[in-house]
Amino acid sequence: MSGGSSSRLSRKHPSGRKAVLATLMLLVAVASAFPLVWMVLSSLKTPAESMQVPPVWIPHTPSLDAYEKVSGVVNVGRSMWNSLVIASITTAGILVTSMMAGYAFAKYRFPAKSLLFSLLIATMFLPPIVTLIPLYRLVGSIGLNASLAGIIVPNLANAFGIFLMRQFIAGVPDDLIDAARMDGASELLILFKIVAPSVAPAIAALALFAFVYHWNSYLWPLTVLQGNADAYPIVISLSRLLSYNRGAVNTGLVMAGATLAVLPPLILFVLLQRFFVDSIVGSAIKG
Amino acid sequence: MIQRYRASAGIMLTPAVTLIGIFILLPMLLTVWLSFQDWSTQTPFSSARFIGFDNFREIFGASSVGRDFKGALTNTAIYTAFSIILILPLSVAFGLMVYQHDVAGGTALRTVLFSTYMVPMIAVALVWSKLYSPSEGPLNQMLGLIGIGPQPFLSSPRSALVSIVLLNAWQQVGYFTVLAIAGLTQIPGSLYEAAKLDGANRFEQFRFITLPLMRRTLLFSAVIAIINAVQVFEPVALITQGGPVGSTNVLTYHIRRVGIERAQGGLGSAMAVTLMLSLIVVVCALFALANRKDQE
Numbered sequence: 385m386s387g388g389s390s391s392r393l394s395r396k397h398p399s400g401r402k403a404v405l406a407t408l409m410l411l412v413a414v415a416s417a418f419p420l421v422w423m424v425l426s427s428l429k430t431p432a433e434s435m436q437v438p439p440v441w442i443p444h445t446p447s448l449d450a451y452e453k454v455s456g457v458v459n460v461g462r463s464m465w466n467s468l469v470i471a472s473i474t475t476a477g478i479l480v481t482s483m484m485a486g487y488a489f490a491k492y493r494f495p496a497k498s499l500l501f502s503l504l505i506a507t508m509f510l511p512p513i514v515t516l517i518p519l520y521r522l523v524g525s526i527g528l529n530a531s532l533a534g535i536i537v538p539n540l541a542n543a544f545g546i547f548l549m550r551q552f553i554a555g556v557p558d559d560l561i562d563a564a565r566m567d568g569a570s571e572l573l574i575l576f577k578i579v580a581p582s583v584a585p586a587i588a589a590l591a592l593f594a595f596v597y598h599w600n601s602y603l604w605p606l607t608v609l610q611g612n613a614d615a616y617p618i619v620i621s622l623s624r625l626l627s628y629n630r631g632a633v634n635t636g637l638v639m640a641g642a643t644l645a646v647l648p649p650l651i652l653f654v655l656l657q658r659f660f661v662d663s664i665v666g667s668a669i670k671g
Numbered sequence: 672m673i674q675r676y677r678a679s680a681g682i683m684l685t686p687a688v689t690l691i692g693i694f695i696l697l698p699m700l701l702t703v704w705l706s707f708q709d710w711s712t713q714t715p716f717s718s719a720r721f722i723g724f725d726n727f728r729e730i731f732g733a734s735s736v737g738r739d740f741k742g743a744l745t746n747t748a749i750y751t752a753f754s755i756i757l758i759l760p761l762s763v764a765f766g767l768m769v770y771q772h773d774v775a776g777g778t779a780l781r782t783v784l785f786s787t788y789m790v791p792m793i794a795v796a797l798v799w800s801k802l803y804s805p806s807e808g809p810l811n812q813m814l815g816l817i818g819i820g821p822q823p824f825l826s827s828p829r830s831a832l833v834s835i836v837l838l839n840a841w842q843q844v845g846y847f848t849v850l851a852i853a854g855l856t857q858i859p860g861s862l863y864e865a866a867k868l869d870g871a872n873r874f875e876q877f878r879f880i881t882l883p884l885m886r887r888t889l890l891f892s893a894v895i896a897i898i899n900a901v902q903v904f905e906p907v908a909l910i911t912q913g914g915p916v917g918s919t920n921v922l923t924y925h926i927r928r929v930g931i932e933r934a935q936g937g938l939g940s941a942m943a944v945t946l947m948l949s950l951i952v953v954v955c956a957l958f959a960l961a962n963r964k965d966q967e
Binding site for chain 2: 401402405406408409412413416417419420422423426439480481482484485487488492493494500503504507509510511512513514515516517518519520521522525537538539540541542543546571572575596599600602603606607618619620622623625626629631632635638639641642643645646649650652653654657660661
């Protein structure tokens with residue numbers, strides 16, 4: 385059996401097995417990182433370098449000209465601002481609604497609690513396309529389509545946030561909460577002054593998830609905006625660049641645009657990846 | 672006291688329950704209701720007219736509406752199957768690479784793998800449509816170096832859907848790797864110690880300890896992967912527009928085209944209901960299968 389022989393090999397040559405493993409890991413990392421590295425390198429090339437045959441992998445004289453040219457095709461400043469507004473307000477809303485509902489599910493007893501919880505959690509597994517058509521009409525009928533509010537309002541609460549908050553708030557000791565109640569604190573004050581600080585890492589994780597998810601989200605903004613380019617988030621504005629993707633001459637321009645879209649979520653991730661990973665692990669194990 | 676907290680529970684739950692009720696649960700019920708109506712998306716809900724199962728007859732019928740929908744359903748099924756076959760084994764393999772103590776760099780590998788999950792699909796589409804480019808694309812240039820002729824990737828109906836699966840797998844595998852690592856950390860190290868004493872080699876340890884104890888994690892991953900796969904939209908909308916010759920016309924893309932762009936809200940809703948029911952059947956079948964294995 386192949387497994388047996390490789391194991392025998394490993395006992396004879398432990399360093400050989402390690403070398404194979406290290407090589408494999410390096411290969412996986414390179415394959416995974418390659419598209420993004422290639423994207424950044426290409427964004428720094430001049431058009432002449434982009435067209436060279438055989439290809440130039442690393443630009444000889446890195447230039448930021450392509451980034452300037454993106455602004456000529458796409459209103460980068462406006463779109464980035466729209467994305468920031470959409471992602472920030474949506475995230476703030478999700479944090480507040482999730483903490484409140486998560487606290488209720490973790491610390492209160494009330495009728496039909498588990499039924500309500502199951503109903504909310506079920507929406508987590510519902511693909512957005514299932515509700516898209518009536519939602520589009522519904523949001524239109526309350527006068528919110530073609531606006532940033534139309535993108536934001538339907539997303540101010542979600543089941544994942546409630547689930548995550550309930551999991552972590554359940555771990556906050558009841559004594560802590562009861563002591564504050566004895567002092568006459570209101571429930572909202574207890575939630576935001578006592579409970580929130582003790583689940584701060586989970587709140588950070590949820591904030592990052594929500595921000596990145598809504599920075600990147602595409603289907604709903606595209607649908608609700610009905611072509612109102614003034615309200616386009618960056619991920620929709622940049623789709624104009626796809627028409628520049630024929631031939632090699634504009635490769636730098638296209639990759640500069642892609643890099644601009646990647647930077648904000650990727651920077652957030654690099655700074656705070658510990659929270660991302662912990663909360664995924666937490667939701668998978670406890671779920 | 673109890674009475675007071677019941678009032679508080681109401682206050683705490685109202686924002687989330689109202690929002691989810693209005694913007695998710697109500698639209699879901701409306702989708703089911705609309706699937707039995709003749710209704711244009713450009714008109715108010717009140718103009719809908721009950722037509723029984725006609726929408727379902729049409730989307731499963733022999734007309735072009737039926738052909739396109741059944742094509743999209745098949746494409747989505749193929750897409751989902753390929754995604755799972757590709758992502759789950761890779762996520763376990765990568766998870767094992769990250770979660771081992773023999774070679775340093777596991778955490779760095781996890782960071783690299785997971786970072787692609789943060790990348791917005793527009794950037795993935797822009798980069799990969801270039802990587803896949805038949806003439807000057809880097810992938811064909813690299814294949815050329817090892818003596819493989821140029822591949823058509825996105826431009827051939829035979830390979831376009833698989834090419835979309837590949838770019839999606841590249842983006843998402845890091846997320847599933849993190850799930851796999853979460854599963855691996857749950858396996859008690861003492862089991863491996865005992866197996867080693869019994870003379871089990873690494874392959875046997877993997878086959879008889881790791882894999883069985885990962886079943887719950889893999890089930891969870893499979894469910895998430897299926898739900899993600901039926902949602903694929905951006906790469907199709909951005910790169911292929913469903914083509915060539917309908918080979919990448921997947922359900923989310925097709926339903927939006929019918930229900931929003933062509934404003935055939937009744938037909939689109941019938942398609943959405945079919946998607947929801949298929950999803951429920953598949954996920955239930957998966958759980959039933961896992962439970963039966965558990966009992967063995």
